[in-house]
Every structure is written in C-alpha cells, then in structure tokens.
Amino acid sequence: MSLEHAILGFLRQQAMTGYDLKTLRFDHDAQHFWTADQAQIYRTLGHLENRGLVSSRVRRQRSRPDRKVYSITPPGVEELDRWAASPAPLPPLRDPFLIQLRFADHLPDDDLLHVLRERRQAMQQRLDSLRARAFEESRGSGRDSILHQLTLDAAIADARAGIDWLDNSLETLSALIEQERQTPGKQPRLFAPRTDERGSTS
Amino acid sequence: MSLEHAILGFLRQQAMTGYDLKTLRFDHDAQHFWTADQAQIYRTLGHLENRGLVSSRVRRQRSRPDRKVYSITPPGVEELDRWAASPAPLPPLRDPFLIQLRFADHLPDDDLLHVLRERRQAMQQRLDSLRARAFEESRGSGRDSILHQLTLDAAIADARAGIDWLDNSLETLSALIEQERQTPGKQPRLFAPRTDERGSTS
DNA sequence: CACTAGTATATGTCAAGACATATACTAGTG
DNA sequence: CACTAGTATATGTCTTGACATATACTAGTG
Numbered sequence: 249m250s251l252e253h254a255i256l257g258f259l260r261q262q263a264m265t266g267y268d269l270k271t272l273r274f275d276h277d278a279q280h281f282w283t284a285d286q287a288q289i290y291r292t293l294g295h296l297e298n299r300g301l302v303s304s305r306v307r308r309q310r311s312r313p314d315r316k317v318y319s320i321t322p323p324g325v326e327e328l329d330r331w332a333a334s335p336a337p338l339p340p341l342r343d344p345f346l347i348q349l350r351f352a353d354h355l356p357d358d359d360l361l362h363v364l365r366e367r368r369q370a371m372q373q374r375l376d377s378l379r380a381r382a383f384e385e386s387r388g389s390g391r392d393s394i395l396h397q398l399t400l401d402a403a404i405a406d407a408r409a410g411i412d413w414l415d416n417s418l419e420t421l422s423a424l425i426e427q428e429r430q431t432p433g434k435q436p437r438l439f440a441p442r443t444d445e446r447g448s449t450s
Numbered sequence: 451m452s453l454e455h456a457i458l459g460f461l462r463q464q465a466m467t468g469y470d471l472k473t474l475r476f477d478h479d480a481q482h483f484w485t486a487d488q489a490q491i492y493r494t495l496g497h498l499e500n501r502g503l504v505s506s507r508v509r510r511q512r513s514r515p516d517r518k519v520y521s522i523t524p525p526g527v528e529e530l531d532r533w534a535a536s537p538a539p540l541p542p543l544r545d546p547f548l549i550q551l552r553f554a555d556h557l558p559d560d561d562l563l564h565v566l567r568e569r570r571q572a573m574q575q576r577l578d579s580l581r582a583r584a585f586e587e588s589r590g591s592g593r594d595s596i597l598h599q600l601t602l603d604a605a606i607a608d609a610r611a612g613i614d615w616l617d618n619s620l621e622t623l624s625a626l627i628e629q630e631r632q633t634p635g636k637q638p639r640l641f642a643p644r645t646d647e648r649g650s651t652s
Numbered sequence: 653c654a655c656t657a658g659t660a661t662a663t664g665t666c667a668a669g670a671c672a673t674a675t676a677c678t679a680g681t682g
Numbered sequence: 683c684a685c686t687a688g689t690a691t692a693t694g695t696c697t698t699g700a701c702a703t704a705t706a707c708t709a710g711t712g
Binding site: 250256278280282283328329335336338340341342343344346348349352353354355362363367371389392394395396399401403405406410412413416417421428 | 452458459480482485534537538544545547548549556557569572576593597604610612615630
Binding site: 249251284285287288311312313 | 667668669671672675676677678679
C-alpha cells in the first residue's frame with residue numbers, strides 16, 4: 249500500500265501521532281500528491297504496528313487526550329528502503345472529466361464550452377496555489393528539501409499541462425462549432441464522404 | 451459513479467453486451483482514460499438496469515453462449531446529459547511514484563537515478579503508443595471523432611509533461627549529487643546527524 | 653485426445669478509500 | 683452559560699475497484 253509507505257517515510261523523518269500525521273503531514277506537506285483520511289491513517293498505523301514496522305508509546309496528558317506517538321522500527325526502515333528502490337507501475341490516467349468530454353457530443357454548444365472553461369478555471373486555481381507554495385518552500389538545498397520541491401514541480405507540471413490542453417481543446421471546439429454554424433446541413437460525418445471507387449453502395 | 455456514465459455513453463452510441471463493452475470499448479477506445487474490469491462492468495450493468503437507465507434483451511445463440519444486449523433507455527439518456535453538463539470536481543493528483551521520490555533521500559545515488567530513468571522509459575513507451583493511436587485515429591472531423599481525439603490529446607499531454615518533469619528532475623538531482631561529491635564532509639541535514647546507533651564501539 | 657483460446661455471463665471475496673459518528677476534555681467566544 | 687473549535691483516538695459502514703473462480707460451449711492446435 250502506498251499510504252503505508254508514506255507513513256513510514258514521515259515517521260522516519262520524525263516520530264509523531266496519527267493526529268500529527270493527518271494535520272501536519274497529509275493535510276499540508278503531502279497534500280499535492282497524496283491525501284488520506286483520518287480513519288485510514290489510524291487504521292494503517294494499526295496494521296503497521298501489527299507487522300512490527302512501527303512501534304508506539306502513549307504519552308499521558310492532563311489537559312488533553314493522551315497522545316500515542318508512533319516511531320519507525322528497523323524493519324520499517326528496511327521495508328521503506330526496499331520499496332523506494334523498487335519500480336512502481338505507471339498509474340493509468342483515470343479522469344472522470346475525460347468521460348464527460350468524450351460523451352459530450354449531445355451537449356448544447358454553450359454548455360460544452362462552459363464545462364471546459366469551468367475546468368480551466370479550477371485548474372488555474374490549483375496552479376496558482378501550487379506556485380505560491382513552491383515559492384514559499386523554495387529555500388533549502390539539501391537533498392530532502394530538493395526532493396520535496398521536485399514533488400511540487402510534478403504537481404505544477406501536471407496542472408500546467410492540463411491548462412494548455414484545455415486551451416487547445418477550447419480552440420479546437422470553438423473552431424468546430426463555428427464551422428458547423430456556417431454549414432447549415434449539419435450532419436456530423438464520422439467517416440469520409442462516400443466517393444471511394446471500390447465496392448458500390450448497392 | 452463515473453463508470454456508470456461511461457457505460458451509458460457507450461450504449462448511447464450503440465447497444466451492446468457486457469462482453470463487448472469490455473473487449474471493444476474499455477480495453478480499446480477508453481483504455482487511455484478509464485479502465486474497468488469485467489466483473490465491475492457486469493455488476494454496473496445490473497445496477498443500471500435496476501434503476502431503469504438501461505434495458506436488456508437476450509439473443510439466443512446456438513454455437514455460442516447467449517448474448518445479453520443492453521440498450522440505453524430515455525431516462526438513461528437524460529441522466530447522461532444531466533451529468534455531462536454538471537461540473538466534476540478536479541481529481542487530486544495521487545501518484546505512488548511521488549511518495550517514492552519524496553522519501554528517496556536515503557537511497558544510494560545510483561538507485562535514485564535509476565528509479566527516475568526507469569520511470570522515464572515507461573512514460574516514453576506510453577507516449578509512443580498514445581501517439582501511434584492518435585495518428586491512426588486522426589481521421590474524422592465530426593464532433594464525436596474530435597472529442598475522441600481530444601481525450602487522446604489529454605493523455606499525450608499528460609505523458610509529455612511527465613517526461614519533461616522527469617528530465618528536469620534528473621538534471622537537478624545529477625547536479626546535486628555532483629555538488630555533494632565535490633563537498634566532502636558534513637552534508638546539510640534537517641534532523642539529527644546520523645551517527646552509528648550500534649552503541650558498543652569495539 | 654488433451655489442451656488452449658475465444659465467447660459469454662455471473663458470483664465471492666478482499667483491500668482501499670470515503671464518510672459518519674462516538675468519546676472526552678479544554679479553551680475561547682458571544 | 684451555551685456554543686464552537688481544537689486536540690486526540692477509534693469504530694461502523696458503504697462504494698469502488700481488483701482479483702479469482704465457476705459455468706458452458708466451440709474451434710483450433712499439438
């Protein structure tokens with residue numbers, strides 16, 4: 249599981265509780281490449297502890313609920329290093345928006361363009377906030393800091409590519425719509441007009 | 451569910467069986483933006499039928515198993531159109547490779563570069579096959595065909611962005627490694643300096 | 653003749669993830 | 683004083699998706 253290894257990675261940097269992992273790490277540091285919900289983090293910590301890859305000790309607190317601080321164990325470090333050097337399969341592209349677009353040929357022109365523009369705006373917002381973060385977190389020349397910056401770069405590259413693609417698509421579709429308007433016999437031809445020589449259309 | 455709407459979309463184009471949806475559509479047409487396993491397709495068809503969005507009739511065959519041909523119903527068309535115009539939330543970037551990279555600071559230099567190069571090669575292969583498909587399927591100027599081509603463009607843009615990012619990362623990390631080699635001694639560390647925890651020094 | 657691949661549908665089971673809710677205490681705000 | 687937000691852990695449950703297996707018939711290959 250990826251989440252297991254993300255947790256091991258964070259715990260190797262510093263021992264902490266499930267609450268800290270959620271609020272400090274997954275909601276902030278890792279937010280641009282992996283998210284996890286609280287319930288899942290606690291359950292995964294349980295699994296990792298059962299397998300001996302992390303260990304925990306309870307810190308009693310008076311004015312707060314007790315904290316269960318998790319540390320990575322030597323087998324945990326081993327597992328993390330083993331996994332980090334192993335090839336991960338390319339995750340397939342899997343985007344509901346592309347399903348929408350693929351089957352949008354029955355949408356009114358305005359709706360079609362609107363959906364694309366909305367998507368572009370959302371992507372632009374994501375890009376802006378990623379860039380702001382990248383700027384804020386751009387100091388540090390150690391390896392750890394560089395790796396963090398590279399993950400931000402990946403998210404930025406992804407968003408930029410998405411926006412560029414949307415702009416091109418918007419242009420293509422606008423041109424198509426314009427062209428269809430100028431051709432009153434609006435029959436979308438899926439195949440080439442029937443002028444081929446072989447095989448008569450009986 | 452996205453899969454439900456993908457199925458509705460395909461069935462609007464043409465009535466077909468679960469088997470056809472799997473082998474002709476999801477394994478080919480939609481392969482670059484959505485995949486689905488056979489069991490899930492059959493079960494989803496069942497749900498859609500229960501909800502009246504598709505209907506089926508059995509075609510008896512002698513030398514083959516019977517075919518259960520599904521057609522989209524008017525409510526199904528309505529649902530598809532409604533969904534196509536509704537805004538889909540941006541799916542978060544979610545890539546196990548970025549977890550690997552983020553926590554790769556303990557990897558030997560060669561392993562680190564190797565992992566990135568392997569990734570680049572896999573991405574390049576994907577890009578090549580996507581480009582080949584885009585070339586083969588580039589005829590057709592109707593709206594349906596254009597929309598299909600746009601989905602291919604999206605996948606191509608994604609792969610290209612990934613490769614560019616990997617090239618930049620490879621360059622950045624090579625430079626960092628080179629620089630670290632020329633500066634022997636203490637490297638900048640974010641956390642406690644690494645001493646041998648073996649305790650008993652002999 | 654045994655084996656494999658293709659056509660076709662269906663169920664069982666498990667992991668990952670998302671969402672809701674329970675518990676329990678404190679501190680600050682209106 | 684009531685309410686809200688914050689700290690902290692935990693369980694219940696549902697959906698999506700992945701993988702395995704069952705059934706059943708035919709055609710081609712070694």
